[in-house]
Amino acid sequence: MTLFPIDYAIVALYFAATIFIGVYLTGKVHNSEDYFLAGRRLPFWMIGMSIVATDIGATSLIGLGGEGYRYGMVVANWDWIGSFMAMILCAFIFIPYYWRAKVYTIPEFLGIRYNQAVRTLYSAIWILILVFDIGITFYATGILMETLLGWDYWVSVLAVALVVGVYVVGAGLSAAIYTDILHSSVMFIGGFALLGIGLWKVGGLTELISQVQAMGPDYSHHFSLYRPPDGSSPYPWTGILFGLGMVMSTSYFAGNQTLVQCALSAKSEWDAKATMIFGAFLKALVPLIVAVPGIIALVLLGQSVPPGKEDQVIPILVKELLPPGMVGLMFAAFLAAMMTTIDSALNALATLWTKDIYQVFLRKNADEKELVFVGRAVTFLVIVISVLSSQMSRQFEGLYQFTQTLLSIVAGPSLAILVLGMFWKRATQWGGFWGLLLGSLLAFCMGLDQIATKFFSIKDPFLYVSFWSFGFASAVVVIVSLFTKPWEEERISSVLWSWDRK
Amino acid sequence: MRAVRYILDFEWALGFSDASVRICFLSVFALVLVFALLQNKDYVYQGAPDRARWRDLRLWAAALLAIQAGIYLYF
Numbered sequence: 001m002t003l004f005p006i007d008y009a010i011v012a013l014y015f016a017a018t019i020f021i022g023v024y025l026t027g028k029v030h031n032s033e034d035y036f037l038a039g040r041r042l043p044f045w046m047i048g049m050s051i052v053a054t055d056i057g058a059t060s061l062i063g064l065g066g067e068g069y070r071y072g073m074v075v076a077n078w079d080w081i082g083s084f085m086a087m088i089l090c091a092f093i094f095i096p097y098y099w100r101a102k103v104y105t106i107p108e109f110l111g112i113r114y115n116q117a118v119r120t121l122y123s124a125i126w127i128l129i130l131v132f133d134i135g136i137t138f139y140a141t142g143i144l145m146e147t148l149l150g151w152d153y154w155v156s157v158l159a160v161a162l163v164v165g166v167y168v169v170g171a172g173l174s175a176a177i178y179t180d181i182l183h184s185s186v187m188f189i190g191g192f193a194l195l196g197i198g199l200w201k202v203g204g205l206t207e208l209i210s211q212v213q214a215m216g217p218d219y220s221h222h223f224s225l226y227r228p229p230d231g232s233s234p235y236p237w238t239g240i241l242f243g244l245g246m247v248m249s250t251s252y253f254a255g256n257q258t259l260v261q262c263a264l265s266a267k268s269e270w271d272a273k274a275t276m277i278f279g280a281f282l283k284a285l286v287p288l289i290v291a292v293p294g295i296i297a298l299v300l301l302g303q304s305v306p307p308g309k310e311d312q313v314i315p316i317l318v319k320e321l322l323p324p325g326m327v328g329l330m331f332a333a334f335l336a337a338m339m340t341t342i343d344s345a346l347n348a349l350a351t352l353w354t355k356d357i358y359q360v361f362l363r364k365n366a367d368e369k370e371l372v373f374v375g376r377a378v379t380f381l382v383i384v385i386s387v388l389s390s391q392m393s394r395q396f397e398g399l400y401q402f403t404q405t406l407l408s409i410v411a412g413p414s415l416a417i418l419v420l421g422m423f424w425k426r427a428t429q430w431g432g433f434w435g436l437l438l439g440s441l442l443a444f445c446m447g448l449d450q451i452a453t454k455f456f457s458i459k460d461p462f463l464y465v466s467f468w469s470f471g472f473a474s475a476v477v478v479i480v481s482l483f484t485k486p487w488e489e490e491r492i493s494s495v496l497w498s499w500d501r502k
Numbered sequence: 503m504r505a506v507r508y509i510l511d512f513e514w515a516l517g518f519s520d521a522s523v524r525i526c527f528l529s530v531f532a533l534v535l536v537f538a539l540l541q542n543k544d545y546v547y548q549g550a551p552d553r554a555r556w557r558d559l560r561l562w563a564a565a566l567l568a569i570q571a572g573i574y575l576y577f
Contacts, residue, residue: 073577076577080570080573080574081527081570081574084566084567084569084570085530085531085534085567085570088534088538088563088566088567089534089537091559091563092537092538092541092559092563096545096548223577224577225573225574225577226520226523226524226527228516229511229512229513229515229516230516236512237515237523237527238512238515239512241526241527241530242512245527245530246530268549268550268551269548269549270547270548270549270550270557270559271549272549273546273559274557274559274562277559277562277563277566278562280566281562281566284566284569284570454503454507455506455507455510455511456507456510456511457511457513461511464510464511464512468510499540499542500542
């Protein structure tokens with residue numbers, strides 16, 4: 001694919017704007033709260049946009065488009081039932097309690113509710129997930145540019161690393177959030193342009209539906225959100241409702257440091273709550289710019305895209321439909337999707353390391369200047385390591401799947417200890433620890449091919465695994481708690497749910 | 503082993519009709535709506551600069567769930 005000079009100009013302008021924001025905000029960082037939590041002064045709408053931008057990421061914009069091409073509207077479940085309920089529950093349950101506790105990290109909150117062991121284990125798990133996630137995203141960036149534009153892999157990776165590095169190392173979370181507003185705007189403008197032109201090309205929505213349904217019985221469910229649990233689809237309604245809707249999504253929005261940290265930067269408790277619900281409204285629009293274009297690609301490209309290469313449909317559609325200038329905007333959107341994933345993950349990782357590991361085990365009396373320095377140093381180091389090791393992803397075909405599987409392994413147990421910790425005052429420190437550890441081990445085992453094929457009919461049963469591991473982890477928390485001594489209620493009353501809470 | 507798979511793989515849900523599945527989804531949405539509406543007013547407005555009606559997050563949640571119910575009824 002060839003970009004015209006105007007496209008390059010748009011991408012260059014976009015990079016320049018991003019760097020400018022980062023450099024400008026660097027001067028506003030005076031302490032660790034400024035660096036890690038943007039000074040706790042942001043309004044709900046900014047954070048809501050940032051959360052949505054961070055969540056969309058590269059996998060949604062391109063990957064879900066490919067899934068939409070292959071499976072239809074069922075993939076929209078990830079943004080609909082996979083967001084709305086969880087974000088509402090987080091707004092009224094988890095976020096206010098995190099915000100009131102004035103914590104920097106979720107492990108820190110769990111340390112208050114349970115003990116240091118739970119805090120350290122949770123932090124270590126998330127540091128591991130984020131390290132993999134960042135490396136894979138750099139790899140995905142390089143491959144995407146190499147495949148579509150013929151750009152040298154290292155040029156693409158280093159360009160993105162440099163831009164992200166300047167603003168995240170310098171200004172931390174505030175830069176991540178401010179640039180995410182730019183990123184999300186570009187993604188939505190580009191996405192809606194693609195949607196509008198695509199729908200016009202196929203003759204409108206009604207024509208799109210009838211053309212897809214005319215493709216034969218294999219496509220008769222392309223506009224249904226419900227697929228049967230008979231192994232014919234990787235997204236059966238049972239997995240969507242129980243696994244995604246109840247467990248994975250709530251765990252994701254309540255237990256993901258990357259997203260929760262954004263909410264903690266809110267200027268008030270009300271803003272922190274509103275962030276989640278406002279973000280959910282924006283999430284309602286996401287399937288329109290990811291899943292529907294995938295279905296449009298099915299009509300316009302036919303079934304010409306070979307199996308396993310469906311990720312290419314959105315870039316192909318961009319090339320076929322959009323004029324010069326708009327192509328540049330869409331490529332800026334692809335790069336934005338990469339950068340939103342990387343910037344928030346970097347900031348979250350730096351915060352977890354600095355507050356949960358460095359300040360707890362290495363330098364308890366570190367002052368604000370030192371904490372900011374450590375945060376910046378860790379961010380820089382992780383960028384370097386991730387860039388240098390990104391090529392390793394080539395050798396491990398399933399590394400991306402590994403990261404997603406890792407996420408699904410901890411989703412159920414994480415939610416179990418969060419929910420029981422908040423709603424059941426009898427849950428003890430060691431109940432939480434063993435619930436998290438044994439629940440994660442069970443989820444890991446259930447996900448292994450040798451075991452998964454014995455119990456599940458779908459190839460990647462992570463939706464089911466997260467649900468059942470939640471149940472198992474909850475049982476472990478209950479059983480161990482009943483045999484161990486809880487904290488005194490006064491000690492944990494501030495982190496226990498109450499209907500009378502004001 | 504067969505019995506375990508029957509439970510873990512949700513094979514017991516194979517016989518659910520399309521209408522039953524939609525009822526399951528909508529019921530869950532309704533539960534979340536009830537939970538949101540039952541929130542204490544002082545708690546909802548905690549930290550807000552005023553008590554303007556548009557700041558009532560229970561209304562936001564209700565609107566969101568109404569949209570969701572509409573989507574899951576349509577598709």
